[in-house]
Amino acid sequence: MLKKIVSRALIGVLALVSMSVSAQDENVEKKFSDYVEALKDEARSNDYSDETLEKAFANVKYYQRAVELDKNQPEFKLTLDTYLPRAVPEWKAKKAQEKYEEHKELLEKVGKEYGVQPRFIVALWGIETNFGSYTGGFDVISALTTLAFDGRREAFFKKQLWHALTIIQDGHIAPEKMQGSWAGAMGQTQFMPSSFMNYAVDYDGDGRKDIWGSYPDVFASAANYLSSVGWRDDVTWGRQVQLPEGFDASLSGLDTKKKLSEWADLGVTRYDGSKLPQRDDITASVVIPDDKEGRVYLAYANYDALMRWNRSHYFVAAVGYLSDRIRFPR
8 A cells, every 4th residue: 555655656746747847848948939039030130031041940949958968068088098099990090091092183182272281181071070971960050049049158159150040041051951060060071150151162163162062162171271270281280209207397288389409409209219300490389188108299380270170189189190090001
């Protein structure tokens, strides 16, 4: 008898919880719907057409998952030595080499025009979207609207939303095909809408900047981004090095730049212990992503450029490592 009473009580509690959650969901949906209408009014005042707005918001929905991911972005608990084999497994290195050969003629043309070594274009492509095979399954308008509605970074995500509406209004992509990450990063290059506006290129000349489906546009857009943020095609991205005993860690970090000869005078060597290249036209920083017992890099100008793309030393190391695997196949 007692078990029946407890069971009925639990059922009652669960029913009340379910009703409460349902009411909360309905309240959120109502507030979200009102927010969308307010956004439309604001967009009209910013000269977006009714046609654009009707198409863009036709199937807009609230993404609870996007809010959860934005609030709980995971922190790395790995080291580079454990992260790199996951980010660049052997199959990905091999595929990168195959993709490089497959698109070599186009890549070399783009690379020459923008002053970017093609292997870095392929490496970025591979790290960002596995060579275009996974570009994200979120509707970009819905994701950006949801994150603006959430309010923690409303100004940022509203700005991205306006750019996304411009992209639709200018005819670069149909709203239903504007797919991306939970944060609104789009296409094979994973550009945020603002990056699209600044760097996307209509390289195939069809009147659309198609970073979703056009290899010429994808490669040229990536190269244009790098070229615009200080890329150099006469140097690599960086190199793994060894530090001497007692190295002053306060000298590490991207804010400290020294000539290679100056680092050599301080006892920094190549990873194999040999001397650094004798080039005083190159300045570099010592970067210690984990600690002095882990991987240490001399970071060249291209390292800084890659940090503009994604401000993660792990991301840059993965792109650099994959580019090296393309350059020196095993």
